[in-house]
Amino acid sequence: MEIPKTYDPKQAEERHYARWEAQGCFAPEANRDPHAPVYSIVIPPPNVTGSLHMGHALQHTLMDVLTRYKRMSGYRTLWLVGTDHAGISTQIVVERELKKEKLTRHDLGRERFVERVWEWKAESGGRITEQMRREGASVDWSRERFTMDEGLSRAVREFFVTCYEEGLIYRGERLINWCPKDQTALSDLEVDKETQAGKLYFLQYPLKGSDRRITVATTRPETMLGDTAVAVNPEDERYRELVGATIELPLTGREIPLIADSYVDPAFGTGAVKITPAHDANDYEMGERHNLPQVVVIDSHARMTEAAGADFAGLDRYEARERVVQRFEELGLLEKVVDYEFAISRCDRCRTVVEPLISMQWWCKQGELARRGLELIKERHEPHFHPEVPWEKVYTDWLENLHDWTLSRQLWWGHRIPAWYTADGRVFVARSEQEARAAAGTDELTQDPDVLDTWFSSALWPISTLGWPDQTRDLETFYPTDVLVTARDIIFLWVSRMVMTGTKFTGRLPFRDVVITGTVLDKNGQKMSKMKGNVIDPMDVFEKYGVDATRVTLAASSAGTDFPWRDERVESYRNFANKIWNAARFCLLNSEGAQVSRGFEGARDTWALHDRWIVSRLNKTILTVERALASYQFHEAVFALYHFFWDDFCDWYIELSKTEVTAAEESESRAAARSRVLSVLEQALRLLHPFMPFITEELWQRLPGVGADSLHEAYASAEPTIMLAAYPRGEQALIDDAAEAEMQSVIELISRVRSIRSEMNIKPSEEVELIIGTSGDGSARVFDASMAQIKRLARAGSVSFTSSMADVPRHAARAVLAGGVEVALPLEGLIDFEQERARVEREREKLRKEAERLEAQLGNPQFTERAPAEKVAELRQRVADIAQRMKALEQTLEALA
């Protein structure tokens, strides 16, 4: 059999995914057991415009690990996939395309533009799904959904209309976040607050009928053109007698009142605040309280309006700022300008500074929708966040402090708001235009031009993808889902809103668990961003190191906290993949006459020590993996598998088995040993499959004796594939602590001999003689049974036992093992007595210190009284062991004297 020495990921990756998909392995229907338990996950739908980033790769890896694990465990498993229409992002992308043709969306008109977006989606939307195939994501493509599919759009209308009828959705004029570039309203969650170095301007306003002036401080002087009051704190002594006075607002000729409001902080600035109800959220509220007029001086393009006065109309907001400041200076009304750091809001799509504007929009009341979710998290900790700290609290705090949600967007791409208006301005909200016409009693209706926030349809994703509002079989079977795996930045935008819709429309939470992953940072711990140019494309990493290595790296790094991406790390897992490849290569090159299925036939007491040991280690590993995955501790599962495979299986088991496995003569025992090694390998491949789907399939397919019989019974009729093989179950009965202890003593013996060899600079090719001194406690029997292995791995030509170390030649290096077993290597001519004594004395000193510490602890009556009896016994045992070893070391020193 020709097997290359180095694993080439690409050829495996290209072959297997297409086959799995074609054979329907990903769909829950692959499972033929009518009583199978159900496991389901819905993917957070990536933007259809996008390409995968490291965060996706991380989340998808975790979801795929869970999905493959549950599928192999016999669950009827659905990982539902789809993409999001991503309103603003997609519209921007297509507008950018149009710009290349020197066109704007307005040139095309709404209908043609929307067609154009659909065309674009048809051409480019497949990129992200192709990338998901590359990742090995075992999603069910037969149920792929898009948030603008007819079914999902129907769900959106149902949601909207129901809430409208219940008074949860309403239309109203309020101050909103407006993006002057994208020309749309944004919700509070779609703007990023940023601190910025700027200036604080102190402007003086003259009082009417007096030469007094009142000074106000502002970061946005241009808004003074829209001031309709100045406010002070009613308790503020400095201004008390001025309340009610009239101010002559400079540059406008307008007269505005000086009012009192307890919102004003007397300690900040001058204690007097200019009030611009049309352009500031706080001022808006104060304006409502005091019935102040709203003077709109900035328009939707962030330019000054006619109302700003002839000198300013048409100016950009920043030009206007300069000119206002200049005028104040000319008038002698600019008191001072100081450096000041303040927060500005940017559109999270285009980074433009948003403008607060008063605008008519659709809103969704959040309080009532959130109530059930709040009860569940507070009373039952549902959904259960992983890690629970800090996300449960973050989520709870947000639900407790909700503002109404701005639903409408002034875009063309998205779900059109299902509201129609008559010529005289009456509004009809309905599931269809026909319904609206019937209700209005006229066909002369105009539909609201706005579309809904992208997150509105996302909020329905777990139910709409399964068929809601119809009570479909899928909805019945797969809802609620088991777990949601996502990033922290959409806990509010998405997670909380799915909870609202899920509890409202089904009475149940859409998922039991929520796994919040950390963020993948660059190698310096910086957030990746296109602007910084430090983005690592997962496709490049796949290309360089292979998909499996990348997946394991991500799973191993995901302890819930952010982590820097380091090539060294993925390199080490690339090496791991190669290790797996070569271990399998060894097994296959020595597989003649062997079969996986014949691995551990026969009574256990006929197995060799290392066989009982590896089976015990294997089962402990399986139990660890089970426990780790049940609590989403992916890194723990990876570490357990990595160390089992590399340390236990490769470094020890294969080496311990080599004498038999590589025997030149064909024999029953050689075939049996080969079968056992193959069988452990095969179990390990199954265990690794959810993390490393490609290499495990590639190798599994080549193993002798795997086939239809290897499949989980739920998939009995399928084509053989490791992804439908049964995931190993950990069996307590196969854990053999005695075998592990015995094996440990053999390993210690070999390691100590190797250590001496290394210290004594004995060439690896040179064989040594070993004399083992045992005190007749049965350890001689253990070593004797593993004689061939000890000889091979310690490179010993001969091994003999003695009951008295006094017989050992003086020219020997010695060591004392746990349990007082002694080992000596006669090394005529190589021993420097002085040096050897120093070595032994160092060891004795180490033991003496440890014994001292332990004895002090045992000498403390509070310890022996209060600590658990087993702890005390364990300590006594250790002290006894040390005493025995010390005694042996003393004798060794005497022999060297």
Next chain:
RNA sequence: GCCCGCUUAGCUCAGUGGUAGAGCACACGCUUCACACGCGUGGGGUCGUAGGUUCAAGUCCUACAGCGGGCACCA
């Protein structure tokens, strides 16, 4: 301002009250018939600081320091 997280080997990080761990890096040796993307052997730690709880603290509590994050209407 409020809330939260982190601080463990040179680096990046695991760590469940009871003998401090991994990967990488480093040092020495190795064409040992699966693998140099490897094998063997080593060195390297007062677990941020100061208190407290406990028989016992890297682990639990309090304060402080440094770093990072989230929320917030201070002009």
